[in-house]
Amino acid sequence: MMKNAVEVRDLVVRRGGREVLKGIGFTIAEGSVMGLLGPSGCGKSTLMRSLVGVQQLASGSVEVFGEEAGSKALRHRIGYVTQEVSVYDDLSVTENLKFFAQVLGVDGARIEEAIAAVDLVSHKDAVVGHLSGGQRSRASLAVALLGDPDLLVLDEPTVGLDPVLRRDLWKLFHEIAERGAAVFVSSHVMDEADRCDRLLLMREGVIIADDTPERIREKTRTDDIESAFLALVEGTGDQAGEMA
Amino acid sequence: MNPRITFAVATRVLTQIRRDHRTAAMLLVLPCLLITLLWWMFKDTGGGVVFDRLGPGLLALFPFTIMFLVTSVTTLRERSSGTLERLLAMPMGKLDFLLGYAIAFGVVAAVQSALAVLLAVGVLDLDVQGPVWLLTVVAIADAVLGSALGLFVSAFATTEFQAVQFMPAFVIPQILLCGLFVARDQLPTVLEKVSDVLPLSYATDAMQTLTRTTSTGDVWQNVGVVAAFALAALALGAATLRRRTP
Ligand SMILES: Nc1ncnc2c1ncn2[C@@H]1O[C@H](COP(=O)(O)OP(=O)(O)OP(=O)(O)O)[C@@H](O)[C@H]1O
Numbered sequence A: 001m002m003k004n005a006v007e008v009r010d011l012v013v014r015r016g017g018r019e020v021l022k023g024i025g026f027t028i029a030e031g032s033v034m035g036l037l038g039p040s041g042c043g044k045s046t047l048m049r050s051l052v053g054v055q056q057l058a059s060g061s062v063e064v065f066g067e068e069a070g071s072k073a074l075r076h077r078i079g080y081v082t083q084e085v086s087v088y089d090d091l092s093v094t095e096n097l098k099f100f101a102q103v104l105g106v107d108g109a110r111i112e113e114a115i116a117a118v119d120l121v122s123h124k125d126a127v128v129g130h131l132s133g134g135q136r137s138r139a140s141l142a143v144a145l146l147g148d149p150d151l152l153v154l155d156e157p158t159v160g161l162d163p164v165l166r167r168d169l170w171k172l173f174h175e176i177a178e179r180g181a182a183v184f185v186s187s188h189v190m191d192e193a194d195r196c197d198r199l200l201l202m203r204e205g206v207i208i209a210d211d212t213p214e215r216i217r218e219k220t221r222t223d224d225i226e227s228a229f230l231a232l233v234e235g236t237g238d239q240a241g242e243m244a
Numbered sequence B: 001m002n003p004r005i006t007f008a009v010a011t012r013v014l015t016q017i018r019r020d021h022r023t024a025a026m027l028l029v030l031p032c033l034l035i036t037l038l039w040w041m042f043k044d045t046g047g048g049v050v051f052d053r054l055g056p057g058l059l060a061l062f063p064f065t066i067m068f069l070v071t072s073v074t075t076l077r078e079r080s081s082g083t084l085e086r087l088l089a090m091p092m093g094k095l096d097f098l099l100g101y102a103i104a105f106g107v108v109a110a111v112q113s114a115l116a117v118l119l120a121v122g123v124l125d126l127d128v129q130g131p132v133w134l135l136t137v138v139a140i141a142d143a144v145l146g147s148a149l150g151l152f153v154s155a156f157a158t159t160e161f162q163a164v165q166f167m168p169a170f171v172i173p174q175i176l177l178c179g180l181f182v183a184r185d186q187l188p189t190v191l192e193k194v195s196d197v198l199p200l201s202y203a204t205d206a207m208q209t210l211t212r213t214t215s216t217g218d219v220w221q222n223v224g225v226v227a228a229f230a231l232a233a234l235a236l237g238a239a240t241l242r243r244r245t246p
């Protein structure tokens, strides 16, 4: 039995006066790829921010490797890609990675590996601001890979990428998970669901399903996650209530 | 605090400035052009007396004003682009971040003021009684002060427009009251008291003392006050940097 990398209990988060996460709980096992799917504005980014410890919580708890999320000891062990491209536009890909590598205190050799992993070798000396949207988000992803994190939190890392690259990146996420790390990936592209070991479906700050993609489809008697999601929302799925 | 990380931030900021040729050129050339303009304005009146009186003050103003603007906008960009959020999720201390910025802009200020001082003293015949290198030290203290205040106010701005508006709010009153236009002891009492708590007054005092006398005791005292203000602003800046945001 795998240990849990993340344990979330009764998490409530308020932003701008509204309850954005309404008392959610779930766990992420080490060595697995957990997907987080839900419509725009349902609270995915807020949940990811809570996991890395940059979100103020109203109540509930978020534990990562047995410690409170955001505590000092965890900062070396988490790789985080924010939804916006969070690298410096006026620096080259390599310069960006060099900077973050120094901050993390990791070996310079990791820089080349991270660039290769996101397939940016041919653009490594290009200034990030001159890259395409997909290339920029890959540069941002490369930063998260630098420190060999035990928990990788990725907020929509595959937006705007072509199918080949998306397949390669999902392969990479699974390789990272096979080495024992937990990977938490959000997306609002429902067709990426089947690439996850396990899925959280979320809607308006509530988790409406937490299971493997196969079982979610089975239980809702649907063929794809998009229909499953609709079935759960409309309560037409066979045991939709039970899964919440 | 970790020297490796502080150094990483400082070198990164310097690389960014070097990359942006236009900004780099403005940072270095603009003060020289403005000081030349001042010299030119008074070239035919008063035989250099006015330039000798205003020049040092201007040398104190540039690093302060420019660094205030540059820092408030760059840190705001850092807050809104998500890079700050990412850094704070990493093993980065708040002081590493702030000191890294302060060091980088201190270095820029050193080069900037060295150029402006060389031009003013060497070419435009600004009359300086005290050691010329001390002018540069005062300018660096000013620049660090400007950076520290810029870092602090950037926490209260949500857009770059707002950040730029802090310049008339925070900087221009200090310029008016620092003793450049009216000697501080000739200001109305209330304004004199106000000018006593504004850091730029001490920077201007330091510069003006340097041009008048060879003794440096007062200058160091004023530099000390400016440095204390800078440290206080950095501490306030650290307090506004929150790892967890709403
Ligand atoms: N800085 C903020 N201040 C106040 N409210 C916010 C803030 N950021 C997000 N919200 C609100 O919180 C809710 C959840 O936002 P969040 O960014 O977590 O959604 P999301 O699921 O990631 O959406 P998307 O798929 O579009 O990225 C939204 O209703 C949004 O309006």
Ligand SMILES: [Mg+2]
Residues within 6 Å of the ligand: A044, A045, A046, A083, A155
């Ligand atoms: Mg989001």
